[in-house]
Amino acid sequence: MRQKTYPGRILLCILLLLNVTCFAKGQGEDSKTLTDVLNDSRKKFDVDFVYESNTLPTAKLSFDVNKYASVENMLEDLLKPYQLKFKRVLTKVYVIYKGNTDFKSLTAAMQLPDLPQPANDSRNLRCTGGHRR
Numbered sequence: 001m002r003q004k005t006y007p008g009r010i011l012l013c014i015l016l017l018l019n020v021t022c023f024a025k026g027q028g029e030d031s032k033t034l035t036d037v038l039n040d041s042r043k044k045f046d047v048d049f050v051y052e053s054n055t056l057p058t059a060k061l062s063f064d065v066n067k068y069a070s071v072e073n074m075l076e077d078l079l080k081p082y083q084l085k086f087k088r089v090l091t092k093v094y095v096i097y098k099g100n101t102d103f104k105s106l107t108a109a110m111q112l113p114d115l116p117q118p119a120n121d122s123r124n125l126r127c128t129g130g131h132r133r
Helices: 006-030 034-045 071-082 100-109
Strands: 029-031 046-051 060-062 083-090 093-096
Touching: 029 034, 034 046, 034 060, 034 071, 046 060, 071 093, 083 100
Parallel strands: 046 093
Antiparallel strands: 029 060, 083 093
């Protein structure tokens, strides 16, 4: 009959526990928040994102920005699971929003130089003629 060795069982349990711990640690290193992924995207695509901080969920995910050739494709895949939308408002600026009211409030706070000013805006008035006396 075989004799049971308790030190061997303890060693086996320790090795299994270390293996599970290392696996869990490796999974956690790849996980990032949406904010982290957007920061990586800013660097890769040389763009900026405008959003309200409470719009983005705080959940962690595994997402590889480097596999995308365009920022639009990356944003579609990143935001779709969270029912978030994006729209390019300037050449290198994207607004991330939930609904149309969010989009309007975010863009109203921005000064968009590409958009024409309203005709009744006094800042656009220029005098081209002479003075009247």
